[in-house]
Amino acid sequence: xxxxxxxxxxxxxxxxxxxxxxxxxxxxxxxxxxxxxxxxxxxxxxxxxxxxxxxxxxxxxxxxxxxxxxxxxxxxxxxxxxxxxxxxxxxxxxxxxxxxxxxxxxxxxxxxxxxxxxxxxxxxxxxxxxxxxxxxxxxxxxxxxxxxxxxxxxxxxxxxxxxxxxxxxxxxxxxxxxxxxxxxxxxxxxxxxxxxxxxxxxxxxxxxxxxxxxxxxxxxxxxxxxxxxxxx
Amino acid sequence: xxxxxxxxxxxxxxxxxxxxxxxxxxxxxxxxxxxxxxxxxxxxxxxxxxxxxxxxxxxxxxxxxxxxxxxxxxxxxxxxxxxxxxxx
Numbered sequence: 001x002x003x004x005x006x007x008x009x010x011x012x013x014x015x016x017x018x019x020x021x022x023x024x025x026x027x028x029x030x031x032x033x034x035x036x037x038x039x040x041x042x043x044x045x046x047x048x049x050x051x052x053x054x055x056x057x058x059x060x061x062x063x064x065x066x067x068x069x070x071x072x073x074x075x076x077x078x079x080x081x082x083x084x085x086x087x088x089x090x091x092x093x094x095x096x097x098x099x100x101x102x103x104x105x106x107x108x109x110x111x112x113x114x115x116x117x118x119x120x121x122x123x124x125x126x127x128x129x130x131x132x133x134x135x136x137x138x139x140x141x142x143x144x145x146x147x148x149x150x151x152x153x154x155x156x157x158x159x160x161x162x163x164x165x166x167x168x169x170x171x172x173x174x175x176x177x178x179x180x181x182x183x184x185x186x187x188x189x190x191x192x193x194x195x196x197x198x199x200x201x202x203x204x205x206x207x208x209x210x211x212x213x214x215x216x217x218x219x220x221x222x223x224x225x226x227x228x229x230x231x232x
Numbered sequence: 233x234x235x236x237x238x239x240x241x242x243x244x245x246x247x248x249x250x251x252x253x254x255x256x257x258x259x260x261x262x263x264x265x266x267x268x269x270x271x272x273x274x275x276x277x278x279x280x281x282x283x284x285x286x287x288x289x290x291x292x293x294x295x296x297x298x299x300x301x302x303x304x305x306x307x308x309x310x311x312x313x314x315x316x317x318x319x320x
Contacts, residue, residue, distance in 0.1 A: 057276075057301070057302070058304055061301060061304070062301075065301075093306070094304065099306075100306060101304055101306040101307045103249060103250075103307055104251075104252050104253060105252070106250065106252055107252065108252050108253060108256055146250075148249055148306070148307055149306070150248070150306075182250065182252070
Protein backbone atom coordinates (compact mmCIF):
# COMPACT_ATOMS: atom_id res chain seq x y z
CA UNK A 1 0.00 0.00 0.00
CA UNK A 2 1.38 3.37 -0.93
CA UNK A 3 1.01 6.28 1.45
CA UNK A 4 1.04 9.86 0.16
CA UNK A 5 1.80 12.63 2.63
CA UNK A 6 0.76 16.10 1.55
CA UNK A 7 3.40 18.73 2.30
CA UNK A 8 2.48 22.42 2.46
CA UNK A 9 4.75 25.33 3.24
CA UNK A 10 4.52 25.23 7.04
CA UNK A 11 3.82 21.51 7.48
CA UNK A 12 5.94 20.14 10.30
CA UNK A 13 4.65 16.65 11.10
CA UNK A 14 5.05 15.29 7.57
CA UNK A 15 8.33 13.50 8.21
CA UNK A 16 7.08 12.03 11.49
CA UNK A 17 4.23 10.44 9.55
CA UNK A 18 6.65 9.22 6.87
CA UNK A 19 8.79 7.63 9.57
CA UNK A 20 5.76 5.64 10.71
CA UNK A 21 4.57 4.54 7.27
CA UNK A 22 7.98 3.99 5.64
CA UNK A 23 10.21 2.89 8.52
CA UNK A 24 7.85 1.28 11.04
CA UNK A 25 5.22 -0.14 8.67
CA UNK A 26 7.63 -0.73 5.76
CA UNK A 27 5.22 0.74 3.21
CA UNK A 28 6.17 2.78 0.14
CA UNK A 29 5.61 6.42 0.97
CA UNK A 30 5.71 9.53 -1.20
CA UNK A 31 5.84 13.12 -0.03
CA UNK A 32 3.31 15.03 -2.15
CA UNK A 33 4.26 18.70 -2.56
CA UNK A 34 1.21 20.97 -2.40
CA UNK A 35 1.66 21.98 -6.04
CA UNK A 36 1.59 18.37 -7.22
CA UNK A 37 -1.86 17.31 -8.40
CA UNK A 38 -1.13 13.71 -9.41
CA UNK A 39 -2.16 11.25 -6.71
CA UNK A 40 -2.88 8.36 -9.07
CA UNK A 41 -0.18 6.16 -7.47
CA UNK A 42 -1.37 6.80 -3.91
CA UNK A 43 -3.64 4.47 -1.92
CA UNK A 44 -3.81 6.25 1.45
CA UNK A 45 -3.48 10.02 1.78
CA UNK A 46 -2.29 11.66 5.00
CA UNK A 47 -2.72 15.40 5.52
CA UNK A 48 -0.25 16.04 8.35
CA UNK A 49 0.03 18.57 11.14
CA UNK A 50 1.74 21.91 11.07
CA UNK A 51 0.84 25.44 10.07
CA UNK A 52 -0.04 25.24 6.38
CA UNK A 53 0.56 28.57 4.63
CA UNK A 54 1.19 30.05 8.07
CA UNK A 55 -2.41 29.31 9.04
CA UNK A 56 -3.19 32.82 7.78
CA UNK A 57 -6.84 33.89 7.82
CA UNK A 58 -7.97 30.63 9.50
CA UNK A 59 -6.18 27.35 10.12
CA UNK A 60 -6.34 25.30 6.94
CA UNK A 61 -8.25 27.96 4.99
CA UNK A 62 -5.67 28.61 2.29
CA UNK A 63 -4.43 25.02 2.03
CA UNK A 64 -7.79 23.75 0.81
CA UNK A 65 -7.30 25.43 -2.58
CA UNK A 66 -3.90 23.91 -3.36
CA UNK A 67 -3.62 21.60 -6.40
CA UNK A 68 -2.77 18.66 -4.14
CA UNK A 69 -5.89 19.13 -2.03
CA UNK A 70 -8.14 19.31 -5.10
CA UNK A 71 -6.80 15.86 -5.95
CA UNK A 72 -7.25 14.74 -2.34
CA UNK A 73 -10.89 15.76 -2.69
CA UNK A 74 -11.25 13.48 -5.74
CA UNK A 75 -9.38 10.72 -3.90
CA UNK A 76 -11.90 11.00 -1.05
CA UNK A 77 -14.88 11.08 -3.42
CA UNK A 78 -13.67 7.78 -4.84
CA UNK A 79 -13.98 6.27 -1.37
CA UNK A 80 -10.25 5.97 -0.79
CA UNK A 81 -8.78 6.61 2.68
CA UNK A 82 -7.78 10.14 3.71
CA UNK A 83 -6.38 10.87 7.18
CA UNK A 84 -6.18 14.44 8.47
CA UNK A 85 -4.14 14.91 11.62
CA UNK A 86 -4.21 18.18 13.58
CA UNK A 87 -3.74 20.87 10.91
CA UNK A 88 -4.83 18.21 8.42
CA UNK A 89 -8.14 17.90 10.30
CA UNK A 90 -8.54 21.67 10.08
CA UNK A 91 -7.88 21.59 6.32
CA UNK A 92 -10.43 18.79 5.78
CA UNK A 93 -13.15 20.70 7.67
CA UNK A 94 -12.37 23.90 5.75
CA UNK A 95 -12.83 22.04 2.45
CA UNK A 96 -16.04 20.39 3.75
CA UNK A 97 -14.77 16.83 3.50
CA UNK A 98 -15.60 16.70 7.21
CA UNK A 99 -18.38 18.58 9.04
CA UNK A 100 -17.83 21.27 11.67
CA UNK A 101 -14.84 23.49 12.37
CA UNK A 102 -11.89 23.80 14.75
CA UNK A 103 -11.82 27.03 16.74
CA UNK A 104 -9.61 28.63 19.37
CA UNK A 105 -8.99 26.52 22.48
CA UNK A 106 -11.36 27.38 25.34
CA UNK A 107 -8.54 28.64 27.59
CA UNK A 108 -6.58 30.33 24.76
CA UNK A 109 -3.42 28.34 25.48
CA UNK A 110 -1.53 26.40 22.88
CA UNK A 111 -1.69 22.96 24.51
CA UNK A 112 1.23 20.56 24.15
CA UNK A 113 0.42 17.54 26.29
CA UNK A 114 -0.44 13.88 26.34
CA UNK A 115 -4.13 13.16 26.77
CA UNK A 116 -6.39 10.15 27.22
CA UNK A 117 -8.87 9.27 24.52
CA UNK A 118 -11.75 6.84 24.45
CA UNK A 119 -12.19 4.84 21.26
CA UNK A 120 -15.90 5.34 20.51
CA UNK A 121 -16.19 3.12 17.45
CA UNK A 122 -14.10 0.11 16.54
CA UNK A 123 -15.76 -0.79 13.25
CA UNK A 124 -14.28 2.14 11.33
CA UNK A 125 -11.44 1.37 8.91
CA UNK A 126 -9.28 3.67 11.05
CA UNK A 127 -10.05 2.08 14.44
CA UNK A 128 -10.77 -1.57 13.76
CA UNK A 129 -7.58 -2.71 15.50
CA UNK A 130 -8.70 -1.02 18.72
CA UNK A 131 -11.54 -2.27 20.88
CA UNK A 132 -14.64 -0.17 21.41
CA UNK A 133 -14.44 1.74 24.70
CA UNK A 134 -10.67 1.26 24.95
CA UNK A 135 -8.74 4.12 26.54
CA UNK A 136 -5.58 5.16 24.71
CA UNK A 137 -3.11 7.97 25.23
CA UNK A 138 -1.87 10.29 22.46
CA UNK A 139 -0.05 13.63 22.33
CA UNK A 140 -1.89 16.80 21.37
CA UNK A 141 -0.28 20.04 20.22
CA UNK A 142 -2.64 22.76 19.06
CA UNK A 143 -3.98 26.24 19.71
CA UNK A 144 -7.13 25.88 17.64
CA UNK A 145 -8.44 22.40 18.32
CA UNK A 146 -11.80 23.07 19.90
CA UNK A 147 -14.30 21.16 17.80
CA UNK A 148 -17.45 23.09 16.91
CA UNK A 149 -20.53 22.08 14.95
CA UNK A 150 -24.16 23.10 15.18
CA UNK A 151 -26.60 20.97 17.18
CA UNK A 152 -28.03 19.20 14.12
CA UNK A 153 -24.57 18.25 12.89
CA UNK A 154 -23.58 16.94 16.33
CA UNK A 155 -26.73 14.83 16.52
CA UNK A 156 -26.10 13.48 13.03
CA UNK A 157 -22.48 12.61 13.88
CA UNK A 158 -23.70 10.71 16.92
CA UNK A 159 -26.51 8.91 15.06
CA UNK A 160 -24.24 7.82 12.23
CA UNK A 161 -21.48 6.73 14.60
CA UNK A 162 -19.00 9.14 13.07
CA UNK A 163 -17.42 10.17 16.37
CA UNK A 164 -14.34 7.95 16.66
CA UNK A 165 -12.41 9.50 19.59
CA UNK A 166 -13.41 11.52 22.65
CA UNK A 167 -11.19 13.19 25.25
CA UNK A 168 -11.51 11.32 28.55
CA UNK A 169 -9.67 10.81 31.82
CA UNK A 170 -7.22 7.90 32.26
CA UNK A 171 -10.09 5.74 33.54
CA UNK A 172 -12.06 6.33 30.35
CA UNK A 173 -14.62 8.71 31.79
CA UNK A 174 -15.71 11.50 29.42
CA UNK A 175 -16.43 14.69 31.35
CA UNK A 176 -15.90 18.47 31.16
CA UNK A 177 -12.83 17.98 33.37
CA UNK A 178 -11.25 15.68 30.81
CA UNK A 179 -11.84 18.13 27.97
CA UNK A 180 -8.55 19.92 27.25
CA UNK A 181 -9.71 22.48 24.71
CA UNK A 182 -13.47 23.00 24.94
CA UNK A 183 -14.42 20.70 22.07
CA UNK A 184 -18.16 20.14 21.93
CA UNK A 185 -19.11 16.67 23.21
CA UNK A 186 -15.37 16.14 23.98
CA UNK A 187 -14.86 15.30 20.30
CA UNK A 188 -11.24 14.59 19.39
CA UNK A 189 -11.70 12.72 16.10
CA UNK A 190 -14.45 12.05 13.56
CA UNK A 191 -14.96 10.44 10.18
CA UNK A 192 -17.18 11.37 7.23
CA UNK A 193 -20.43 9.58 6.42
CA UNK A 194 -18.68 7.30 3.97
CA UNK A 195 -16.23 6.32 6.70
CA UNK A 196 -13.18 6.83 4.47
CA UNK A 197 -12.12 10.31 5.65
CA UNK A 198 -10.71 10.73 9.16
CA UNK A 199 -9.94 13.93 11.05
CA UNK A 200 -8.38 14.04 14.51
CA UNK A 201 -6.53 16.63 16.57
CA UNK A 202 -4.28 14.19 18.51
CA UNK A 203 -1.05 12.96 16.91
CA UNK A 204 -0.95 9.18 16.43
CA UNK A 205 2.36 9.46 14.58
CA UNK A 206 4.00 10.75 17.77
CA UNK A 207 2.99 7.61 19.66
CA UNK A 208 4.03 4.93 17.20
CA UNK A 209 7.67 4.08 17.89
CA UNK A 210 8.18 2.03 21.10
CA UNK A 211 11.26 4.19 21.78
CA UNK A 212 8.92 7.08 22.49
CA UNK A 213 7.06 5.16 25.18
CA UNK A 214 3.78 4.32 23.49
CA UNK A 215 2.49 2.63 20.37
CA UNK A 216 -1.15 3.57 20.89
CA UNK A 217 -1.03 5.63 17.69
CA UNK A 218 0.55 2.95 15.52
CA UNK A 219 -2.65 0.92 15.86
CA UNK A 220 -4.49 3.57 13.86
CA UNK A 221 -2.07 3.31 10.94
CA UNK A 222 -2.16 -0.50 11.17
CA UNK A 223 -5.96 -0.41 11.05
CA UNK A 224 -6.17 1.59 7.85
CA UNK A 225 -3.33 -0.40 6.31
CA UNK A 226 -4.99 -3.71 7.09
CA UNK A 227 -8.27 -2.53 5.56
CA UNK A 228 -6.55 -1.27 2.45
CA UNK A 229 -4.67 -4.54 2.03
CA UNK A 230 -7.87 -6.55 2.48
CA UNK A 231 -9.54 -4.60 -0.33
CA UNK A 232 -6.89 -5.51 -2.90
CA UNK B 233 -17.66 50.06 -18.16
CA UNK B 234 -15.56 48.51 -15.45
CA UNK B 235 -15.38 50.45 -12.22
CA UNK B 236 -13.08 50.00 -9.29
CA UNK B 237 -14.70 49.41 -5.93
CA UNK B 238 -13.29 49.47 -2.47
CA UNK B 239 -14.71 46.79 -0.18
CA UNK B 240 -14.65 46.82 3.61
CA UNK B 241 -15.44 43.33 4.89
CA UNK B 242 -16.36 42.52 8.49
CA UNK B 243 -16.11 38.88 9.58
CA UNK B 244 -17.61 38.04 12.97
CA UNK B 245 -18.03 34.83 14.94
CA UNK B 246 -21.54 33.48 14.90
CA UNK B 247 -23.31 34.14 18.21
CA UNK B 248 -23.38 30.41 19.03
CA UNK B 249 -19.58 30.12 18.84
CA UNK B 250 -17.66 30.86 22.04
CA UNK B 251 -15.04 33.58 21.73
CA UNK B 252 -12.40 32.92 24.41
CA UNK B 253 -10.23 35.76 23.08
CA UNK B 254 -13.13 38.20 23.49
CA UNK B 255 -13.74 36.87 26.98
CA UNK B 256 -10.06 37.39 27.86
CA UNK B 257 -10.17 40.97 26.58
CA UNK B 258 -13.32 41.62 28.57
CA UNK B 259 -11.61 40.24 31.67
CA UNK B 260 -8.70 42.62 31.05
CA UNK B 261 -11.06 45.56 30.73
CA UNK B 262 -12.78 44.56 33.97
CA UNK B 263 -9.41 44.45 35.74
CA UNK B 264 -8.72 47.96 34.42
CA UNK B 265 -11.87 49.16 36.11
CA UNK B 266 -14.19 49.18 33.09
CA UNK B 267 -16.64 46.90 34.82
CA UNK B 268 -19.55 48.23 32.76
CA UNK B 269 -18.21 46.53 29.58
CA UNK B 270 -19.91 43.34 28.41
CA UNK B 271 -20.13 40.97 25.45
CA UNK B 272 -16.70 41.59 23.90
CA UNK B 273 -16.45 39.72 20.59
CA UNK B 274 -13.40 39.81 18.35
CA UNK B 275 -13.72 39.59 14.59
CA UNK B 276 -11.71 40.35 11.46
CA UNK B 277 -11.70 43.36 9.19
CA UNK B 278 -10.53 42.94 5.60
CA UNK B 279 -10.07 45.61 2.92
CA UNK B 280 -9.72 44.92 -0.77
CA UNK B 281 -10.40 46.61 -4.08
CA UNK B 282 -11.88 44.96 -7.14
CA UNK B 283 -13.07 45.92 -10.59
CA UNK B 284 -16.56 45.08 -11.80
CA UNK B 285 -19.13 46.35 -14.29
CA UNK B 286 -21.57 47.38 -11.59
CA UNK B 287 -21.95 47.56 -7.83
CA UNK B 288 -24.34 44.60 -8.03
CA UNK B 289 -21.78 42.50 -9.88
CA UNK B 290 -19.11 43.46 -7.35
CA UNK B 291 -21.40 42.53 -4.45
CA UNK B 292 -22.24 39.17 -6.02
CA UNK B 293 -18.59 38.37 -6.49
CA UNK B 294 -17.78 39.45 -2.93
CA UNK B 295 -20.48 37.13 -1.59
CA UNK B 296 -18.79 34.24 -3.37
CA UNK B 297 -15.34 35.29 -2.15
CA UNK B 298 -16.57 35.53 1.44
CA UNK B 299 -18.42 32.21 1.33
CA UNK B 300 -15.49 30.40 -0.28
CA UNK B 301 -12.56 31.82 1.65
CA UNK B 302 -12.77 34.99 3.71
CA UNK B 303 -15.36 33.60 6.13
CA UNK B 304 -16.14 30.05 7.21
CA UNK B 305 -19.96 29.90 7.24
CA UNK B 306 -19.85 27.12 9.84
CA UNK B 307 -18.54 29.50 12.49
CA UNK B 308 -18.62 33.01 11.03
CA UNK B 309 -20.93 35.65 9.59
CA UNK B 310 -19.82 38.44 7.31
CA UNK B 311 -21.03 41.72 5.91
CA UNK B 312 -19.37 44.24 3.66
CA UNK B 313 -19.55 47.81 2.47
CA UNK B 314 -18.80 48.76 -1.13
CA UNK B 315 -17.65 52.14 -2.30
CA UNK B 316 -16.98 53.15 -5.89
CA UNK B 317 -13.51 54.63 -6.26
CA UNK B 318 -12.99 57.65 -8.48
CA UNK B 319 -11.20 56.82 -11.73
CA UNK B 320 -7.51 57.58 -11.50
